[in-house]
Amino acid sequence: MNFYESLTLLVSCLAIIISTVSLVRTRKISEEQLKLERVTAELSAYQIKEIEEQNSLKDKPVINVRLNRMGDNSELVIANTGQGFAYDIDVELVNCSENPLYDAQYKLPCPELRPRSTVKLGASFYMASPMQYEVRVTWRDALGLQSDTFWVSR
The missing domain is CATH 2.60.40.1230 (Gamma-adaptin ear (GAE) domain)
Known part of the structure; x- marks a missing residue:
């Protein structure tokens, strides 16, 4: 194995390590995004409920x-x-x-x-x-x- 082949092998191993680390970090970030999406969906449902209640109060005398x-x-x-x-x-x-x-x-x-x-x-x-x-x-x-x-x- 000559110098260029060893260098190519080293660079490809380094690329594998970098892509593995990137994959692990991306998975953690995507889990956080899913949690945030769930919270956003719950908040949207609550806001829709509030708007509906306010609309129903518009026609109600107190x-x-x-x-x-x-x-x-x-x-x-x-x-x-x-x-x-x-x-x-x-x-x-x-x-x-x-x-x-x-x-x-x-x-x-x-x-x-x-x-x-x-x-x-x-x-x-x-x-x-x-x-x-x-x-x-x-x-x-x-x-x-x-x-x-x-x-x-x-």
């Missing part, structure tokens, strides 16, 4: 009830803080022998409550009135008839 008091006047405020419309809103005071809402019969049922709008019902209290009231609100939306119960304090 009804809140509070009792405002300004001087001698009080009012029960029904607010729609959601992004959807609420229809046929009605209010009922649960376990209340004397109804303090004096103009409810004229304003309820409210035919439509738009997003970020309110309905105010006048209320009058006297010294022996309860401090808390249980208020049940019913309304219709895209999903059908809905109901929620709130506790308000004067």
Whole structure:
């Protein structure tokens, strides 16, 4: 074996070693890439779920009830803080022998409550009135008839 053949053999052995090391490193990197792809797929699925939930909330009203008091006047405020419309809103005071809402019969049922709008019902209290009231609100939306119960304090 002459010098050139030995040199060629040495270079080919060196190439085999380099390609083996490269193969081992590439395998580790490809495993990491597969893990990252799985994580990316899970994140994408979570983001799609979030977007779908946000889209479903766009059509849903969020009804809140509070009792405002300004001087001698009080009012029960029904607010729609959601992004959807609420229809046929009605209010009922649960376990209340004397109804303090004096103009409810004229304003309820409210035919439509738009997003970020309110309905105010006048209320009058006297010294022996309860401090808390249980208020049940019913309304219709895209999903059908809905109901929620709130506790308000004067």
